[in-house]
Amino acid sequence: MRQFSGIVSSLLVTASVLTSTNADYVLKEGPLDTPWTKTVGLNPWPQYPRPQLERSAWKNLNGIWKYQNATSPDDVHKLPFANSLTSEVLVPFCLESALSGIMNEYSTYSWYGTSFDVPSSWHAGDRVLLNFGAVDYQATVFVNGHNVGNHTGGYWSFTFDVTDFLKANGTNELLVFVYDPTDRVIDGKETQIVLGKQSLHFNHIFYTPCSGIWQTVWLESAPAEHITELHLDANMDGRVNVTVYSSYGWDSPVEITIYEPHSDTIKAVGKGTAGTAFQFTVDSPDLWSPDSPTLYNLTATLGSDIVNSYTGFRTVSRGVINGIQRPLINGKFFFWFGTLDQGFWPDGIYTAPTYEAMVSDLQALKEVGYNMVRKHIKVEPALFYKAADELGLLLIQDMPSLRTYVYTNPEPKSCPPRTAVGSPEAQQEFDSQLALLIQQQRNYPSIVTWVIYNEGWGQDSGNPPDGRLTDMVRSLDPTRLVNSVTGWWDHGFGDFHDNHRYPQPQCGTPWYSLENTPYDSSRIGIQGEFGGIGHNVSADHLWKEKEPIDHIANIYSITTDLKAWNHNAHILLGELRQQIEHYACSGAVWTETTDVEGEVNGMLTYDRRINRMDKDQWKRDIQALYDTAERRTMNATARIMSREEAMDDMGLA
Structure with missing residues (x-):
């Protein structure tokens, strides 16, 4: 059953x-x-x-x-x-x-x-x-x-x-x-x-x-021969690509049954053998997107082992529209706008207290119109990704980082300079765990982009491996985009040119700053982080430890006036809208979903008791981003690029 x-x-x-x-x-x-x-x-x-x-x-x-x-x-x-x-x-x-x-x-x-x-x-x-x-x-x-x-x-x-x-x-x-x-x-x-x-x-x-x-x-409990892993991708044309892995590793027959949404009616059946990729086609599927996150339940059968799963039909690609590189979902461009999502909780640290609590963060974002979340150098429990699949939130998934530097002083006074990873063993461990990230998370339709490095953290400065690792990620998962380095220390690899700048955006523009580089027109322009403006609250809602409280003002701008905080956000979102209108900005990430310890720049406070957003204002401002992007591409046709074309366009073929 x-x-x-x-x-x-x-x-x-x-x-x-x-x-x-x-x-x-x-x-x-x-x-x-x-x-x-x-x-x-x-x-x-x-x-x-x-x-x-x-x-x-x-x-x-x-x-x-x-x-x-x-x-x-x-x-x-x-x-x-x-x-x-x-x-x-x-x-x-x-x-x-x-x-x-x-x-x-x-x-x-x-x-x-x-x-x-x-x-x-x-x-x-x-x-x-x-x-x-x-x-x-x-x-x-x-x-x-x-x-x-x-x-x-x-x-x-x-x-x-x-x-x-x-x-x-x-x-x-x-x-x-x-x-x-x-x-x-x-x-x-x-x-x-x-x-x-x-x-x-x-x-x-x-x-x-x-x-x-x-x-x-x-x-x-599972039969002696049982399914150990199910790798499944379903695209916008209805083609389902499947590999079922068996505990025996033998060429046993396997069967995938896909059902109509919210129904026991069989939509399609595909058959193959364990350990070997096979394909079948589903006629006229309803596509998954942020506006219509349709999911199809399915069963996978290997002998007497039957497991339940699900999928969503969608295609992630890149293309050129009016001469600008764009990310595409089901062959269409729309502006990606989300928050930097740290995934920390004051009572459970890495673990939300309950499923309901975890999902409430995502629902608060969806309510005002966010269509994306950047999961920031953390991997969540599997139920988080299913919630994003069900709500229709695109996910940019970061690889958790190595430490860029390691403190040897128990009370460091300042950040040491950027250093190399420090050992071949650490780099090898990072490589193997990056592969695990792709292998364990690649079934979720909400994940549209993999991020290898955040701001060069743990990126070997002596022998940057981002080109080699980008190739590895693409070999493991050719169905998604790759953001090789979000922030700086970008060596030209991956599908995105991604700047971080606070508080103002600098997205796909010809001007640049000390850490960032001028827009690379061969890649998609995205603002990986911006905003980060702070709003201090009463002690009832703060992480009650001295050092974090002492450092609350260590932020790009801060106010105790919630109306002023919302007005400042309105100004910054207006600047972003202008960059969408005049330049090559295709997506942006606002810092951040919630406060974390000494940071007070979240949509929500760390205890999740205060939602800072003037919801009507944020809905209008976010919709204005989407409307502006749509006007830029109205009546234009995307020239969808193959992986080979994209590599050639970047001069990497």
Whole structure:
């Protein structure tokens, strides 16, 4: 039986109020909370966590686990008993978060423990799979004292088949040893890992780190030969490209069934073999776009394994309209306008307190007319991407960055100069995790662009790898655009010429500034960041730590007058509209969705209790951007460029 789920149905899950039913777990009082903090309950995030590969037989392991701080990497060889660990932690919330019940400042080495029973209703001959949505940064997993596997990388899901390590009857013990150095100096060695905006050292634009299990953990039952990965792309012409990966790797027959939207009626069926790409065509599909985000549910069948998934039919490309390079969705240009979305929460740090809370950010943007979000050097839980698919928000997805520099002084007074990555091992790890980003996120129709580097952070200054990595991304996913470097240190690769400038925009214009370069007409002009104007609020809505509060004025402009903040935004959006009208601006990213710790420049405050936007004004100003872009291209036909033509146009063929 197929299971259909969406934003509305997911919000109907009843949350239990946090109570004292478990005396050992205590919700900590952090520097700030949200309206959802005290509604999380002891069984957080109950939704099935992987909507692109959903099985009916599953068991959520979120909730109260045991926890204990460890002191060295050697502790991984000294297995404790799960029930002997000294504290209780709420999974899946970072150890630094109030919701975890731990709220550590330093969590370099950690033990997690819990126990589980395998449901008796599961088929006796099936395999039991243990899944982790994400653990930051390295996880070593033990079941009943057996090492079942290791994983490196704080943003990626992973699975272990634990069947052979389970007890025939009774309760099983699960232990997870986590190592997360963030940006510490350990044994005199500077740490350089993929970590985005996490830092142990306060800086106005770097934030509280996230250590440990921060996404859902779950068990599921699957046949011995089962689907391990489903790669599916559906374009505007109705052509569906599919690769189904099997646990056996054999050429077993597979079948994809696509259903009419909101229906059990079969729309099309495609057949192929596991491990080999195959294609089939769906007649006259309704296309996915921000104005009409139509999704089609589907099932994938491999032997007795049946998984539920979905797709949207759309094509991302680039083309020339009236002599200007433009991004195209389904062969049409419209202006891309979104916010820089950091994805931090005061109560959960990297993890939103609830699904409803996470989606509320996106709904607030959609309400005033934003059609895009730039997911800023962070990867979200899979349900975030499904929400964007359902709402019709384009996503520009950043690769989480290496640190551009690593502090060796615990109290740095200023930013050191830009340095090289520092080691071939760090570069190799970045490369492999960039590939994981593409492989794990490429099914979501909302994602339209991959970003490799933000402002050169972690981009080797001695031997810039952005050209090589751009080629790698395109080889893994030729269906999307690539923004090789958003900001500066741009070496001419990728589909975009992307400037960052605050607070005024500088998008596709002939003038430029110190960090930015003149517009490169062979690529699409986009404003990767601008705005960032601040509005201070009362202490009730601020991250109540001294250093962030002391640095609130460290921003491009700031006011305590909300009317003035909105007026300033109106002026800046007017400048952007003029650049769309007169120059080659095709998209822009406003900083930012919400405040984060010491930053007070969000559409929403960090606690999500104040929406700063004069909604009527913002709706008018955003619509004016779209109307201006439409007038620029009215009655014009896009010459859609192939990848080869685009490369030739950039002189890279």
